[in-house]
Amino acid sequence: KNEVEQSPQNLTAQEGEFITINCSYSVGISALHWLQQHPGGGIVSLFMLSSGKKKHGRLIATINIQEKHSSLHITASHPRDSAVYICAVSNAGKSTFGDGTTLTVKP
Amino acid sequence: DGGITQSPKYLFRKEGQNVTLSCEQNLNHDAMYWYRQDPGQGLRLIYYSQIVNDFQKGDIAEGYSVSREKKESFPLTVTSAQKNPTAFYLCASSPWTSGKRTDTQYFGPGTRLTVL
Numbered sequence: 001k002n003e004v005e006q007s008p009q010n011l012t013a014q015e016g017e018f019i020t021i022n023c024s025y026s027v028g029i030s031a032l033h034w035l036q037q038h039p040g041g042g043i044v045s046l047f048m049l050s051s052g053k054k055k056h057g058r059l060i061a062t063i064n065i066q067e068k069h070s071s072l073h074i075t076a077s078h079p080r081d082s083a084v085y086i087c088a089v090s091n092a093g094k095s096t097f098g099d100g101t102t103l104t105v106k107p
Numbered sequence: 108d109g110g111i112t113q114s115p116k117y118l119f120r121k122e123g124q125n126v127t128l129s130c131e132q133n134l135n136h137d138a139m140y141w142y143r144q145d146p147g148q149g150l151r152l153i154y155y156s157q158i159v160n161d162f163q164k165g166d167i168a169e170g171y172s173v174s175r176e177k178k179e180s181f182p183l184t185v186t187s188a189q190k191n192p193t194a195f196y197l198c199a200s201s202p203w204t205s206g207k208r209t210d211t212q213y214f215g216p217g218t219r220l221t222v223l
Contacts, residue, residue, distance in 0.1 A: 035214065
């Protein structure tokens, strides 16, 4: 069992839909990251969380430290949101990554 | 602008050749990392360096080598001993503040290496 589990593995949505991607982890962490990887490979760091909730535009990330769970929400999804979303947890300066969730938003 | 630069974005090499991937950061971070990503798999740690002139093996270091002669640079060499070098390579860095390593990792854009 991976230390970081993401669900779903693949997600297809219609433009405008509200999207949730989940991340559960089984190790102690100091921070959790949500990354976005577009086709072609470039990775963008979306959020770094250690507690609570963060919002950036249409993206919202939450974390529950007690339950070892985080969610990434996308409101009013758009085809340009199509990408792989990766959850990573870090502790003592090293990160462990989930396998990613491939999101496809259709117009 | 501060950040991490990896070049080139795409790299092609013939089998049997060594190839060096560049990673430069101007964030004044002490720690730097190299990860590898294979299709359908998560990122795995190859090497990391906490300070200049020091580096440690990660989970999959075989067939790779690194150097850390300067704080801002952490090049990764994929040697001919690496049996499956075709992959996406991601560099990251994190600060060391007041003697304490922090967990905020900043990621470069990555290099996609294809060995023909």
